[in-house]
Amino acid sequence: MSTIDELRRSLGSAGTDESADWSALVAGGIGLVCLLGAFGSFLLNTGLTAVFLLGLVLVVAYGWYAHQAETAKSLTFVATASTIVTMGLIVVFIFREALPMIQQEGVSLVTDTSPPLWDTSDAVYSLTPLMWGTFVTTVIAMAIAGPLGVAGALFISEIAPGWLREVVKPGIEILAGIPSIVYGFLGLTVINTYFADSDVLGLAGLGSLFAVGLMIGLMALPTVVSVAEDALASVPESMKSGSLALGSTDWQTMTDITIPAAFSGISAAVLLGVGRAIGETMAATVMLGNIVEFPDPIYDVFGNSITLTSAIASQYGDAGEVQLTALFAAGVVLFVTVLAISVGSQVIEARMEHELGGQR
Incomplete structure (x- = not known):
C-alpha cells in the first residue's frame, strides 16, 4: 500500500507541476502582450497605454505571488531589453531629425569655416x-x-x-x-x-x-x-x-x-x-x-x-x-x-x- 500511495503522490505532484508550468506560460504570454501593447500604444498615441500598463502590473503581481523565480528572471530580461530598445530609439530619433540638415549642408556642415557660419x-x-x-x-x-x-x-x-x-x-x-x-x-x-x-x-x-x-x-x-x-x-x-x-x-x-x-x-x-x-x-x-x-x-x-x-x-x-x-x-x-x-x-x-x- 505504501508503494501505491507514493506513486499516487508522485503522479499528483507531477500534475501540479505541469499545471504550474502552464499557468506561468499563460501569465508570461499575457504579460508580453500587455508590454508590447503599451509600447505600441505609446508610439501611436492611442490613449490605451495606461490600460495595457495596468494589465502588465496585474500580471506581474500575480507572477510574483505564484511564480516568483520565473517572474524575477523575466523582469530582469525586460529591464535589459528596454534599456537597449530605448537607446536605439533615441539614436534613431536624433539621426532622423538631423537628416534634413545633413542633406542640405553635406560635409560643409562640419568643415566650412568661411563666414557666415x-x-x-x-x-x-x-x-x-x-x-x-x-x-x-x-x-x-x-x-x-x-x-x-x-x-x-x-x-x-x-x-x-x-x-x-x-x-x-x-x-x-x-x-x-x-x-x-x-x-x-x-x-x-x-x-x-x-x-x-x-x-x-x-x-x-x-x-x-x-x-x-x-x-x-x-x-x-x-x-x-x-x-x-x-x-x-x-x-x-x-x-x-x-x-x-x-x-x-x-x-x-x-x-x-x-x-x-x-x-x-x-x-x-x-x-x-x-x-x-x-x-x-x-x-x-x-x-x-x-x-x-x-x-x-x-x-x-x-x-x-x-x-x-x-x-x-x-x-x-x-x-x-x-x-x-x-x-x-x-x-x-x-x-x-x-x-x-x-x-x-x-x-x-x-x-x-x-x-x-x-x-x-
Whole structure:
C-alpha cells in the first residue's frame, strides 16, 4: 500500500507541476502582450497605454505571488531589453531629425569655416565654431582634471593615512553630486568677473573659453579622482609589498608597479572625465556669451565663443524648423564623439588587460 500511495503522490505532484508550468506560460504570454501593447500604444498615441500598463502590473503581481523565480528572471530580461530598445530609439530619433540638415549642408556642415557660419535668416549653418569651442574647453578641462585627478587618487590610495582617507574620499564624492548649474553660477559670478576686472587680463566682456574650461575641469575632477582611486585600490597588495621588499622606494613602487597595473582603470577615469567635459551644458551656457563665431585669433583661449551643448541649450527654445534640425545635427556630432571615446576606452582597457595578463 505504501508503494501505491507514493506513486499516487508522485503522479499528483507531477500534475501540479505541469499545471504550474502552464499557468506561468499563460501569465508570461499575457504579460508580453500587455508590454508590447503599451509600447505600441505609446508610439501611436492611442490613449490605451495606461490600460495595457495596468494589465502588465496585474500580471506581474500575480507572477510574483505564484511564480516568483520565473517572474524575477523575466523582469530582469525586460529591464535589459528596454534599456537597449530605448537607446536605439533615441539614436534613431536624433539621426532622423538631423537628416534634413545633413542633406542640405553635406560635409560643409562640419568643415566650412568661411563666414557666415550661423545665419538663421538665410538658413546657413556650420557647426565648426561650435566644435572648436567644445574642443578647446575640453582640452583645457582635461589638462586640469587629468593630472590633478590622478595625483589626488594616488594621494588618497597610497599616501594619505586612514583617518584622512575616510574624510577626503566622501568629500570628493559629494563634490561630484553638486548640480552643474551651481558650478556655472559660481563661474559666472566669480571666475568671469575676476577675468573681466583683473588688471592683468582685463577681458572686454564676460565669458571666455578658458574660464569655461577651468570650471568644467573642476567639475570633472571628482569623477576622475573617484574612478582612478578605485582602480589604484584594486591593485593587489602583494605586488606593492614585493616591490618594497626588493628595495624599491614608495615613489618607485607607485610609478613602476601601482600605476602601470591600474592603467586601464586610470585611463577609463580620464576618458570619463573627457565625456563629462564634452557633454557639459549648463556651465558653458551660463558662462559663455554664446557667440557663433571663432575667436579672433582662433587660438585665443580667452576669446568668447560657443560650444555644441551650449548652442543646443540656448537656442532650442525659439528655434525654427530648419534651425532645430541644425541643433539635432549638433547632437549627432556629440553622440558620435562620446561613442568614439567610449569605444576607445574599452579598447585601451582590453589592451592593458591583455598585456598585464602576460598574454602575447
